[in-house]
Amino acid sequence: MSILAANSHIVYREVILRDPQNQLSGGGSCLIWSRSHGLGVDGRRGGEWRKMKKRDLRVEAFWPDTTRPNVIEMQPIKDCDQLDQVLAQAQELHQAIIIDWMANWCRKCIYLKPKLEKLAAEYDTKIKFYTVDVNNVPQGLVKRGNITKMPTIQLWKDGEMKAEVIGGHKAWIVIDEVREMILKFV
Numbered sequence: 001m002s003i004l005a006a007n008s009h010i011v012y013r014e015v016i017l018r019d020p021q022n023q024l025s026g027g028g029s030c031l032i033w034s035r036s037h038g039l040g041v042d043g044r045r046g047g048e049w050r051k052m053k054k055r056d057l058r059v060e061a062f063w064p065d066t067t068r069p070n071v072i073e074m075q076p077i078k079d080c081d082q083l084d085q086v087l088a089q090a091q092e093l094h095q096a097i098i099i100d101w102m103a104n105w106c107r108k109c110i111y112l113k114p115k116l117e118k119l120a121a122e123y124d125t126k127i128k129f130y131t132v133d134v135n136n137v138p139q140g141l142v143k144r145g146n147i148t149k150m151p152t153i154q155l156w157k158d159g160e161m162k163a164e165v166i167g168g169h170k171a172w173i174v175i176d177e178v179r180e181m182i183l184k185f186v
Helices: 008-016 080-092 107-122 139-144 171-185
Strands: 022-027 030-035 039-045 048-053 096-102 127-133 152-157 160-166
Touching: 080 096, 080 127, 080 139, 080 152, 096 107, 096 171, 107 127, 107 171, 152 171, 160 171
Parallel strands: 096 127
Antiparallel strands: 022 030, 039 048, 096 152, 152 160
8 A cells, every 4th residue: 555645744643653554655756655574675886685674765856946946938929129139139149040931821840849949948048939920920031941841949059040940740850850959069
């Protein structure tokens, strides 16, 4: 029998203090309780199995890092003037930017956007992520990006486009290609 608790103190107070035959084991961001009969088998040591006594057990808890965001929403670019401002600001900071050229009707674009927002959280301090909806901006902006297919993810640095990934395939492959593009130029 196992239980899952949000707080390890609750589990300790309610389970361990009442019956010393109980034991806890941890994994992920939770604690797991199980009943012990004094001896167990521990297989965590690189394939080396060993007998362990109850006194060898310990409580573990892993909590997610809440100091950094998991997702950063991409900022929209709506016209050529805004693109010029974004590029000028990035050039002043000696920073690259990623632009996701997408359309609201494009299924792959919609599916890819949250994955790019997670990637934006990974590179929060190094690179900024932007999005352009090609149906809601002037066609001059789309021509400036030289967009023919969607989704297209471009890396811009020093005011010019350095690399692009055209995302017509599986999202995890596109994200890996974008990550490689970032590592190459940042």
